[in-house]
Amino acid sequence: MTTKLFGEPVRRREDARLIAGQGRYLDDLGQHALAAAFVRSPHAHARITGINVDAALEVDGLVAIYTWEDLPPGVAEPLPLLIPHPALTHGRTAYPLARDIVRHVGEPIVMVVAVDRYVAEDVCDLIEVSYEFLKPVVGVEAAVSGAHLVHEDVPDNIGAHLVQEVAAKDGRSAAEAIAAAPHTLSFRLDIERSACMPLEGKGVYARWDADDQSLRVYSSTQTSTSVRMALAAKLGIPLPKVEVIAPDVGGGFGVKIVHPWPEEVLVPWAARLLNRELKWTEDRREHFISSAHERAQVQHVKVGFDDEGRVLGLSVEILHDHGAYTPYGIIVPIITSTQLLGPYKIGAYRVEFSSVYTNTVQVTPYRGAGRPQGVFCMERTMDKIAAFLGKDRTDVRAANFIQPDEFPYDQGMIFQDGRPLIYDSGDYPESLRKLKELIGWDEFPALQEVARAEGRRIGIGIGCYVEGTGVGPYEGGHVQITSDGRVHVSTGLTSQGQGHETVFAQIAATELGVPIERVSVVTGDTRRFGYAVGTFASRAAVMSGNAIALACRKVREKALRVAADALEADPRDLEITDGMVHVVGSPSAAIPLATVAVLSNPLRYAFDEEAKRATQFAGSADMNRPPVAEGEEPGLEGKDYYSPIRSTFASGMHAAIVETDPDTAEIRILRYAVVHDCGKMINPMLVEGQIHGGVAQGVGGALYEKMAYDDHGQLLNASFMDFLMPYATEIPRIETDHLETPSPLNPLGIKGAGEAGVIPVASVIAGAIENAEGFPIDRMPISPSELHELRVRPA
Amino acid sequence: MHDITLVVNGVPREVRVPARRLLSDCLRHDLGLTGTHVGCEHGVCGACTVLLDGEPIRSCLTFAVTVSGREITTVEGLGADGPSPVQRAFAECHGLQCGFCTPGFLCTTTAFLRDNPAPTDEEVLEGISGNLCRCTGYQNIIKSVHRAAELLAEESS
Numbered sequence A: 001m002t003t004k005l006f007g008e009p010v011r012r013r014e015d016a017r018l019i020a021g022q023g024r025y026l027d028d029l030g031q032h033a034l035a036a037a038f039v040r041s042p043h044a045h046a047r048i049t050g051i052n053v054d055a056a057l058e059v060d061g062l063v064a065i066y067t068w069e070d071l072p073p074g075v076a077e078p079l080p081l082l083i084p085h086p087a088l089t090h091g092r093t094a095y096p097l098a099r100d101i102v103r104h105v106g107e108p109i110v111m112v113v114a115v116d117r118y119v120a121e122d123v124c125d126l127i128e129v130s131y132e133f134l135k136p137v138v139g140v141e142a143a144v145s146g147a148h149l150v151h152e153d154v155p156d157n158i159g160a161h162l163v164q165e166v167a168a169k170d171g172r173s174a175a176e177a178i179a180a181a182p183h184t185l186s187f188r189l190d191i192e193r194s195a196c197m198p199l200e201g202k203g204v205y206a207r208w209d210a211d212d213q214s215l216r217v218y219s220s221t222q223t224s225t226s227v228r229m230a231l232a233a234k235l236g237i238p239l240p241k242v243e244v245i246a247p248d249v250g251g252g253f254g255v256k257i258v259h260p261w262p263e264e265v266l267v268p269w270a271a272r273l274l275n276r277e278l279k280w281t282e283d284r285r286e287h288f289i290s291s292a293h294e295r296a297q298v299q300h301v302k303v304g305f306d307d308e309g310r311v312l313g314l315s316v317e318i319l320h321d322h323g324a325y326t327p328y329g330i331i332v333p334i335i336t337s338t339q340l341l342g343p344y345k346i347g348a349y350r351v352e353f354s355s356v357y358t359n360t361v362q363v364t365p366y367r368g369a370g371r372p373q374g375v376f377c378m379e380r381t382m383d384k385i386a387a388f389l390g391k392d393r394t395d396v397r398a399a400n401f402i403q404p405d406e407f408p409y410d411q412g413m414i415f416q417d418g419r420p421l422i423y424d425s426g427d428y429p430e431s432l433r434k435l436k437e438l439i440g441w442d443e444f445p446a447l448q449e450v451a452r453a454e455g456r457r458i459g460i461g462i463g464c465y466v467e468g469t470g471v472g473p474y475e476g477g478h479v480q481i482t483s484d485g486r487v488h489v490s491t492g493l494t495s496q497g498q499g500h501e502t503v504f505a506q507i508a509a510t511e512l513g514v515p516i517e518r519v520s521v522v523t524g525d526t527r528r529f530g531y532a533v534g535t536f537a538s539r540a541a542v543m544s545g546n547a548i549a550l551a552c553r554k555v556r557e558k559a560l561r562v563a564a565d566a567l568e569a570d571p572r573d574l575e576i577t578d579g580m581v582h583v584v585g586s587p588s589a590a591i592p593l594a595t596v597a598v599l600s601n602p603l604r605y606a607f608d609e610e611a612k613r614a615t616q617f618a619g620s621a622d623m624n625r626p627p628v629a630e631g632e633e634p635g636l637e638g639k640d641y642y643s644p645i646r647s648t649f650a651s652g653m654h655a656a657i658v659e660t661d662p663d664t665a666e667i668r669i670l671r672y673a674v675v676h677d678c679g680k681m682i683n684p685m686l687v688e689g690q691i692h693g694g695v696a697q698g699v700g701g702a703l704y705e706k707m708a709y710d711d712h713g714q715l716l717n718a719s720f721m722d723f724l725m726p727y728a729t730e731i732p733r734i735e736t737d738h739l740e741t742p743s744p745l746n747p748l749g750i751k752g753a754g755e756a757g758v759i760p761v762a763s764v765i766a767g768a769i770e771n772a773e774g775f776p777i778d779r780m781p782i783s784p785s786e787l788h789e790l791r792v793r794p795a
Numbered sequence B: 001m002h003d004i005t006l007v008v009n010g011v012p013r014e015v016r017v018p019a020r021r022l023l024s025d026c027l028r029h030d031l032g033l034t035g036t037h038v039g040c041e042h043g044v045c046g047a048c049t050v051l052l053d054g055e056p057i058r059s060c061l062t063f064a065v066t067v068s069g070r071e072i073t074t075v076e077g078l079g080a081d082g083p084s085p086v087q088r089a090f091a092e093c094h095g096l097q098c099g100f101c102t103p104g105f106l107c108t109t110t111a112f113l114r115d116n117p118a119p120t121d122e123e124v125l126e127g128i129s130g131n132l133c134r135c136t137g138y139q140n141i142i143k144s145v146h147r148a149a150e151l152l153a154e155e156s157s
């Protein structure tokens, strides 16, 4: 087996257990645990006037009922505001169980613990909560009118207000540049709510060990290390006595990075209090009404440009709906504001957003995290400029591209990581060339003519994006080679289906020169690695991948040192192949890594044959040196961290051909093409998989998915029957091509790939429908009936 | 409470359940066969699909008591010695990411290819159109189904 595995389409190592039904997802654990269920608010905005549990107390199998009043200090406090920002002047978070006021349908009010979930839900049904109704606030425009307030002490419902402005090279402001431009346009765009919707919801399972006074928590989370810190703090347990493990996780897409969820605090708290194992598994309705959504924005755009379509000034005002609470700060609108710029250098830019409260489920990142909205804005702008000037849409984009020799390119703004928005590398003209070729851009007008003659409407659209990936602050990797020659790799961040066990093993096998079969990888288990940030922002491969590579390099260096002693060779003459350390060009002078591991740990006690070699009377030691030399550690292991100076910027371009039915207004995607550049690919098969999945979510967002809230704040489509997630029949075949522009920022030259697929889809589809229909498409998603309305609307 | 016998993956299993116990819960929590997953509990996602006398059904829409005495195949029972051709094809073609929907797709595909061993693209699409996957975008699942058909054909020749 070759050991150069970086870059190969290696098959996934997680699959053997997952195809056999041997995965271990949250609800597969704790088969004998008690079950928790919650009474949740049926109202969007109300004051709780009473909670009557009398009837519920009769139920056989009931263990406990808790309301906010039962919670001790710490647990009773509002959940943390995870990412504070100076512009978030009115950040608010929820109590784990509602105290006095509920602010969205689905907010938890009472926790019930019972022998199983069926009984727990019976109990919930018998608990009567009485309410005094308050006026619900739904929709950003109603919110900023300030007629009614979500939080009494937040005027006009505005949680945050932020302006960022980058002047043109000649010092002109965006307003001045637009005023002086030969041409100007202004318009409004609307983007609906959608949500991550992993097939597995959230869940928490806690075990308190009273003898050991320690807590073990399993959570379907994207950040076990941070859940651990939060729990230790909230429950007042010393950190070393708390462990948190993310088991197999059935998809995340952002929603599981938020933490601690109310249930993530309450379940461990009650497990300790009751000294019983306790589990809560979210059901689908709960996921719809009490997790998180994203996307919803209203954008007002003004742009000034020249005859070539070059943007001279751009001004965007965004109303961002963040729902009832802001646990994740204003990351989403910050990303929209900054990543809106895409692959373009534009003259002057001003972006202003208000992030506002509504009586709806809170908004936190969903794959793409604000970028789909930003890209929708910029790409619709490019299309409108092209339409105005009668130019080809790709020419207008090309006229605005940052050129390959202009990197690093400073956009002059502050990115979501608090660091400058400086693109590290890319080749946008080449991406465009490849995309045009892949989709047949130049041949399309002829096709369209033929179709038109047959009475068919087809259209083509394009969308470009740049994605800041691999955001800091850091991740770490630990690598240990044991005396059986096995390589144990761990990193703190978590996995939700990306294939980390495979790609990190590829990196370790390549760096160490060992067969991949001997490498095992553990993620998201604080017993193995305690310091981590989490999996989000397309950062896992970049951050942990590089940290693991660096840790492997340390281990390799040590292995060569120890082996050099044993082989009486110079470490510089050694290499590792197939798990054997040998002198270059002389395979007979070799020693297995297993033996090196033994020798690296001077022993007093032999536990097996191999270990005898390292014991004190084995006669191999140099009597003039201490057994463990100064600056050394026993064992063949190493740990290292990767902490980037700033994010690395991946990019891509998509194009689609759609057909709209002249009678029914049904919208079909005939072709979908993707050109993608995420730097060096660790495993191209997995990168493709990420793109496919992202595009499918994008198609959902472009054509089908929206959270339908009525004026009372009731979510009308809180089930898979009514929230239309695409099946296989809705997703086109995706044609892909790649570019590999390495990142200069990290040792492996990689960039993130997880979110990319979803980012430009809505803008691409809007552009294609517009091209088929001949009128502007300014809101997403668009359904056949909405398209029909646009057709019959008076011009 | 009702005493029922389910023949699961060829083994008769006796279990005592209340009438309202869902088959999905019974398999997962009474019999410990957690390979069958629950993604919606309202019959839309197909993650809970198992084979009842060989035919795919939603175990979340089925009360365990109603299938007493019947043969049930779950993902754990698809392979005799090691993974079945359908299971191998999904691994080979990267037909899964988080793996949560996978048991449902595997059961569905197993029954589908038994009835239609050489399906067209259209037929494959139709065959899996009752199962949701949020991760893969389906392209590699479609590829997996075709590949499974090949492997099954090789095996039977």
Ligand code: FES
Residues within 6 Å of the ligand: B037, B038, B039, B040, B041, B042, B043, B044, B045, B046, B047, B048, B049, B058, B059, B060, B061
């Ligand atoms: S869980 Fe049965 S169809 Fe979704």
Ligand code: FES
Residues within 6 Å of the ligand: A199, A250, A251, A497, B095, B096, B097, B098, B099, B100, B101, B102, B132, B133, B134, B135, B136
């Ligand atoms: S692989 Fe995650 S839902 Fe299908």
